[in-house]
Amino acid sequence: MSAQIPLGLALPKRPARGREAFRVSASNAAAVALIDRWRSWPNGLLTLTGPEGAGKTHLAHVWAGETGAERVAAATLDPADPPALVAAGAAAVEDADRIGGDARAEAALFHLINLARAEGAALLITGRGAPQSWPIRMPDLASRLAGAMSASLEPPDEALIADLLAKHFHDRGLQVDEGVLRFLGRRIERSAAAAAATVARLDEAALDAGRRITLPFVKEVTGL
Template identity: 30%
Template sequence: MNYYYITFEFSIEQFFIDIDLNLDLKVEKQLYFDIDDAPSFVEDNFIISSSNQNATDYIYKWPNWASNCVVLFGESGVGKSHLANIWHNKAQALKVTLENIDFKDVQKRKNILIDDFELYSNKYNDLFHIINLINEINGYLLMTSKVNPASLSTGIKDLDSRLRNVTPIKIDRPDDFLLEAIIIKLFSDKRILIDDRVIKYILKRSNRSASELIKLVNIINNKSMEQKRAITVPLVRDVFSDVGY
């Protein structure tokens, strides 16, 4: 069994081109890349499909938004953080968490990004003040969440009112094209080029949710590393058997 260890940079678009040009990855061979596997949120790697087209169009309309505060919401793994980070770069925004907020920095930078804001329920009072400050200084606040902000009950009536008045932008569950692209992207973030037969096998037998694909890819990669096996259909079949598919 042959393994190749190489290092280079590529965009997801080039990745598709390579596949289209018959890269000819044999089942018994696997390309591993010796690079940190942190997710790549660069703009060129964002994949647009019917499920995220509306959200993408709205983000790119900035600064011509309907309100100063916008929330991207949808299930885990649909691309909220990726799209938010594209805006973060375009708007030269400050990315903060509610656990560690400096209001002087907010006032100075004006454009603010907060990921998964609903997780910081103990800091909702700070969020209320951030929203007020953003409106006062004519800045912009982009937040991501797994839930529609209008459905939250924070225990702070004024904050609930503010959240009902933000602009909610939903990213839908991924369509077939995006699901396949997500699998490719998840493996490419780990610097692994994956065989098309493996992709088709995963899609056919998984529950087709982005959050589940994230878990599956991690399990598949871990099993591959532990057993020193290339990621092939037989290995993925073993994983599915292990997790009860």
């Protein structure tokens, strides 16, 4: 049986964000391949979409590390920001689907797209759902986003769910048997959010009970 770090310790929960920690499977391989070919993006622009918890932030973090890109939340964009972001040669703007109706942020993103194109900088923009569905009010910005090359992170398959569970356990300083990962991977909802929530629930329950996360304990806590 695999050894586990003793429970009851106040271990820091630090998500691993490196390339080696990003799990590639059939559900995200196409998107990863497009990210890797960033030098060939039309007009230097790519939108990366997917459901909450699908790995957009992690992949943006990996890409930023490889390109030297600055990462910024779309909601914090200011019209004065684009020159500095473009000067780095690459930029990643996250959660652009959440700025609909924010005239200042929309104007800043539109300016950033235009400036990056003019200066030959690479620009990665993430959001949930297709860009055409984002509630953007500026017609020119909506047109730019809709016309950009897009990569989509699909809902995870069984193999990826098992890998995500392993990653979340690792991020929390825990090791579990492969049997636990297989059991959960076949039974929980096929979503990254469900994987994260399941591990958090088991971690909390194990800490409260002072027990290890074994298969019998998992069955007891989850009722699966």
